[in-house]
Amino acid sequence: MRILAILSVCILQVMSMPISQANFAAWDKPIAENAATQWRVKESEHFAITYPESNVLMADKALNIAERVHLELVPFFGQAPEQKTQMALVDDFDFSNGWATFFPYAQIRLFSSPPDSVEGLEVNDDWLHTLIRHEYVHVLHQQMARGLPKAMRDVFGNIVLAFPHSMTPSFMLEGLATYLETNNELGYGRLQGSFYRMQMRTEVAADRLKTLGDVAVPLRELPLGMHYLYGSYFYQFLAETYGEKEIQHYLQKYSGEGIPAVMQNHSMSSVIGKDFDQLWEDYHQWLNTTFADQIKLLENSTAQGDVLEIENDRQGLFKDVSNSQGERFYFIDNNGEDNPKLTMYRDGKFAALIDINNVLAVDVNEQNDVVASRIITWADGRSWADLFLLTEGRAEKDWQTLTHKSRLRNVRWLDSDRMIASRKVKGISEFVLLNKQGDLQSLWHGEDETTVVGDFDVSPKGDYLVVAVKRALQGWNLERIDLVKTEPADDAIAFYSIKQWAQITNTKAIENSPQILADGRILFSADYDGIYNIFILNQQSEKLIQLTNMLTGAFEPKLISNAENQRKSQIIFQAYTADGFEFRSIELDDAADLSEFSLADKQGQYNYPKPFSLNVEKSTSEAYSPWSSLKPSWWFPFYSATPEATQVGLTTGGSDVLARHNYSLSLGIDWENELGDISVQYGYDNRYQINFQRSHDYVDVFDDRKPEYIVEQDRWIFARNYIANAYEDQLSLNAAIVVEREGTVARDDLFSVSCLDANVKRHKTCEKTLAGLGLKFDSREGYLNSPGFSAGRYFDLVYESNDVLVGLSDSDYSGGILQGQWQEIFDLPGKRSLSFQVIAAQADKNNEALTVGGDNRSAELGLFGRDDFALRGYASSVQGGHNMNVNRINYSQWLARIDKGWGIWPIGAGDLSANIYVDYGSAWQRGNSPEYLTGVGIDINIEVVAFYNLMMPIRFSLARGLDDELGGNRASIGISLPY
Template sequence: MKKITLKQTLVGLLVTAGLSATSAVASPVAWDESGKAWLTQESEHFSVHFVDGHQQMAAKALDIAERVRTEQLPFFKSAPKDRTEMVLVDDFDYSNGWATPLPFAQIRLFMSPPEDGGDLATNDDWLHMLIRHEYAHIMHMEMSTGVPKTLQSIFGRQAFFFPHALTPSMLLEGLAVYLETNEELGYGRLQSSNYAMEMRMEVASGEVKDLDEVVVADREWPLGYQYLYGAYFMKYLSDTYGEENIQLFLQDYSRRIIPYFLINRSAKRAFGRDFDTLWRDFQGYLKAEFEPQLAQLKAQAVTGEDLQLTPFLQVTASSQQGLLVNRNNGEDRPEISVFDSQDLEWLSLAESKSVTSMSSHPQSGLAVSRLIHYADGRGYNDIFLFRDSDWLQLTERQRFRKVRWMPDGKQLLASRKEGGVSELWLLNADDKDAAVRIWRGDADTVLGSFDISPNGAELVASVKRPQQGWDLETLDLATKAWTKVTETKAAESSPVYLPDGRVVFSADYDGIFNIYALDIVSGELEQWTRELGGALQPEWQQGSGLFYQAYDSEGYQLRHLAEPKAVSTQQVSAYQGRCDFPSAAPNSVEKSEPEAYSPWSTLRPHNWLPVLQADDTRTLIGATTFGADALGRHNYQVLAAWDVDNEVADLNILYQYDNRWLMTLESTHDFDKFIQGNRTDYRITREDSVLLQRSHIFNAFEDQLSLHAGGVLDKESLVSEPDFASTTFRETNEALVGLAVTFDNREAYLNVPGTGWGHYIDVVAETNDVFDGDYDGQKYQAQWVATWDLPGRTTLTARLAGGYADDEAKSFRLGGNDLLEETPLFGRDTQALRGYDESAQRGHRYATQRLELKTWLSRFERNWSLYPVGLGDLSGAVFVDSGAAWDAGKDRKQLTGAGVEITLEAKLGYNLTLPITVGYGHGFDSKLGKDEVYLSVVSDF
């Protein structure tokens, strides 16, 4: 984190904001694993970088990318001149990807197929869909003509010269979803029942969102609604004005040198109306599209009893005690609870974190899969057992996403995806090393959710085969032979065995997800629900009946049907039919041979900007640039400027290697004014600072505990001063080297400001005795920050910190309102104390205490039309600060302050959230305390 001045906010942040949703230049690939080298392969228009062993997937990605480029070029009419860099990463157990034009055109592709039942279920081939979507972003954001193109040829790849990169993500994502959709073949999100369900319920709510909401979509339901609204808006523009007018808008805006403010001018030229008018017409279009269907569905609705409303799909499992639900509402710490259907109450079982799957056995207890984010940049799932009121980790970095107990309670069946390929493993609950892979698919077959039959002889699963959608199949666990149960154009998901041998699941046979029960032997299919939105994730609880989650206009509603009855019955064969999608890459394109990856071709500077700053003390002339390699491991920023008035240079260099090595070098000059009679002159001082930090030398406890090392050089020297200077300047040179241990298990929740729950601890030891300097001796510091989750969207945070320095070391300072001064691990010498001036106390010992109550107050989530300014959440806090800094042998004087803060999230450039805090602090000490009002503008980028 770094502090942002108001001047920087007004001048520079709008550009950064415009790319914050699409730029991930500083996102490195995970650390290398032993024996796995990175390789590069090229086609005519693309380079793909991948880990050795993924050659087949890399070659397929090049074939698909070249085909996608050919298909999208007629729409965009231009494409990047240089090769687009694609990176295949197998670092995460979830599906995603991103694209950015900075500092070069690049795409990151997660080698993790989407599983059944989500927005991405309606695809022909998961890698094809991912590349179609991400390359549409590249083609879109690269569009520039006229003055922007000329400026690119001079200054290189700077955000300000990519007009379409500075448009709302609603337009960027909407166009990408629109172009990923093939209406004729029936794939893509605009052809999915999921998107129709989500938009249908937006209309059903009676409050179709306004343009100024969608432009800054963030935390409101439905999550990620800029994709949903953006896609339907593009479809509306195409249906109403023709695709050629969308192309005209894109071409016209490509030449606009002033982003944000001229977007409506391009809209008027293309559509004859500005976006505000177009959006009002679009709202009417949506109502006309969905209201007749809604009226019919309401008249026929068959739904369960409402139990719980949440913004996320809940992970559920049946158990002997009752339905198990991993309750996660976005504002309280998640926990696994049991629903007692007799007394209609929730009983807490255990606190939880990032649970993705659950299974319960009457004797063996609860098994869950959890997603763990490691320091090396990977996000993997592993299995934990809940025994004797505690969690026991069964696997480590084994990537098991879904888990089910075998009937004997001694073994578990788990699925995972590695290198984009689905697998099934049999595990022993009492021996984590006795894991056996029983099935492995191919790159074109994706295994979704599954359940095990009551006798343990087979499983039923949702499976996606090549050129086909999601169907149900059974696997004989003895012979390992798959048998098709259904072959339809519907998306069938979340199958669960019933006690009588039938299978209950969710499917969209009529375009709406509902719950069905199927007799596999006879083929008889019963429909059990008729939902307005959709019915997903069925769970059968013995003695209680059916539970499922309904998509509602306000969230996912957990519902209960005690005695499900057939609302319709027919043979599943009535829905049989193949999708027969064409091959994603029918032809192999010409490619180079794979060779060892080198960062140099992408690491070179691709941009520069002049720097000019002038005031009554100096005139700075210089330049700045930034860059990264394709893997995102090497990142750098450089700013160099010459002060022509005083003949001194300012320099700022930052280099980071993944998340382990950080080096900063800064040389700046300060000017202090002196006046004597009619004479005015300045003292010029120079501050040189160097930080070298090596993080994550050692990690443990899910990488929450880490060891770090660092060194800090901070030198202040005199350049020149007037002969009438009234004070004497003391040159100082501090050179510290140290080690730090940190523990951090803090969690963030969707609707809670700041930290939602958790603890942060650091212990730092530094010495001045390794390098020569003006100080000697040791420095030791520690801090503990604990946040407790209170009911609702409120937290209580306590902080204790203390430090000790030898008498010959640099002293600590206490005072001021800059909390960021407390965050560096190394070279930390300032503790904030609101209600007091900076350096209100100095000493070689300090002890501070803080208590803060923070709560969410309101949500605006509104933009000012299409201008790049909007508002997010409003939160407030009350605090008490206390502390003292003193020297050995001197009295310790405790200072106390208290105050309030109000934080308003500014939305800049549509995508950047910038918290602006206005605070009031009162110092209670009669001599040192004061009343102050302060402003703090802080961002995480």
């Protein structure tokens, strides 16, 4: 009962935290040359913001926006947080996002990097405004409470049971935030964008509308992010059908439910008169009606391109990164099942060139040199983009690292030796010039974050750029940047500088992904009539030709030239479908059948009002201190009773605003036996870790069933990770001290005998104190549609000694232990993989023995303090000694995708997969020969989703030990671990 009580509390608190809360603010390393990160804090009436000192202007703007958003949104929800909402502004990521949570207090994380491509977020008046408004909706929504939940919050603080709206499907959470971020009058927000309308129109046209269960547990089924899409349209349906007042009534009703999650239908029925199942049927009818006329008008269009048949059965996830050069078309083939590959298409044939992942942009010059921008997640908490070069003719066909943490997200060749790349630092766009050696020079730097540079292209002669640009309080337009060539200095690379900017378009459409053709015309994608299509613009005549007429949408057009007949040149673009994106092609002269019109007919602009015009009163800037936010904001009691003991305890925890300091505390008191259990954990980002745990297990040994002795275990770990790191931080040097005491305590006596005396059968108490260093390399990758790890390598080498801390501890052991493991994972075609693993260890004779047996692989996951290794099909510790070797072969196979919840109820399932394995291992004493044991088995893994957000991968295992004496059939159930 005690374990279940503690587990319940842990589950409840994990549910309270979004996955993204693991994003601690990056280490305080230089963010600019000779400048370290200094964190500051400012406050307004309802908010406090923590920010890097170098980004004070954006922090001030964020407070102005937040206070205005507070005034606009609080009337909708009817209540506001009792304490100030904490905001943290970070510049750690080269992508656009943010998150909000009530745990352990109301807080918002703001990523300063604005969106610069068409994926839905581009429809905004100002990125910071859209982000703060969306995230503050989450804060206000989840803070709603009355009745019993409010009373529980007053007593226990911020526990999940006191926040009913945190235990609701993500489509209700994200849907409301997306609905309320949209401004129908001014025309911004995702529900006003052509991308969202395209996605939902495609769902309706394909007769693929998702069930309530599909959307309640969204994992991997397309469209990815369906909880945002379906959720926002669901709120729009409710507003149009019943009015916003009824939405508010439902939110108020549910905020008082004492049993959240299971009371969803009751709350909705009592307000609307229909439960969620009934409303979902009406919602489907509303969607069909809403899009029927547009679909009927477009479904018979012949100008939607021909599907480009790719040899493998690929499933498009996002738009693929692509580009063209002459007669060649290049793209990153990423189907979510296999290694992403740079692939070339030419003359109707495909050729996979080389593996590469996390690519943001790619370009090829006339010499077939390929440059790619890919994002790297570093150990310091940053995810930044850098450039990599693949040079034609090199003896070693591999990627050459061109830059290091330079944040270059997009890149185009200027000539055969130089490139122009763009980046965003502190939200401000910049163009840089660089050569093949990675030498950089700034070409242009924006004045502030309101000018956002998107995709761009370089003219064939290298004399100008065409750029997709979002100006302050406007939409996206195409602009021209003229380059002027300068005389080179002896040691300089700057042969070009920017002469001037000139506007090409000024429309309310989102013009994007331009490509400059040899004759000076511009090929691009735009949503002039609310649907993304492909267009060609003649810059001299300002005439537009429409090349496609899509039911869905067309993006990323690239021209493949035809040397014999230019008009027969092929345009490859990416078409959105209900199954994701696919490549399609049209011939350039097919435009004759479509419309031609003047650019002047589409001219117009937005002129959004400033969302930060409210200049609120702010406190003076102060140096950041974590102490004010580290105090516990919640606690929860637990109680357990067994024939041996009765225990009462509590658990609590906390973290600071930057999520660097994280701690938890659990304390249980056994009054009958006058013993206490305690668990304390503290972590400083991902570098420092301190754990202490004392627990007791009660054992009966007499007929009267009264406990005679207690098994006691103390475990204390101090770890320092990433002392040194390299190879994109896949290689790291780590250190730790592990102190562990285990043994028996009698009621009246403590037996103390040598832990190394194998002849002593009495109870004993043993202590070990290990200090060690560990070298670890981990390049394993997981793919969206494949189970576990799909490819890569893992190895570690660890040495630990009992002799380092002599005099500071009472270790019963001496000497050291050297151990290591190596794992190779091979990606097989489709949703499967094959891995080989070797684990070996050798301990000095006066060290604790090593054991093999059982199926607890989780004991091997830690880098330090490992002494027990799984050998499935056998009992735990079936063999022991000071030498150990375990070898494994594992085949992983995806079986089925459920990705569905049980209607609105808080239970669902994701993927079903299997592992077939062979274990071959032994542990033996020095001087003896190993007696290897073989075990075979199969795991069936199912992803169970509880309370909409809590992923619990469950493993059902059946193993057989093939040894006649020691082996046998063993079945178990536990947590599934990735291979």
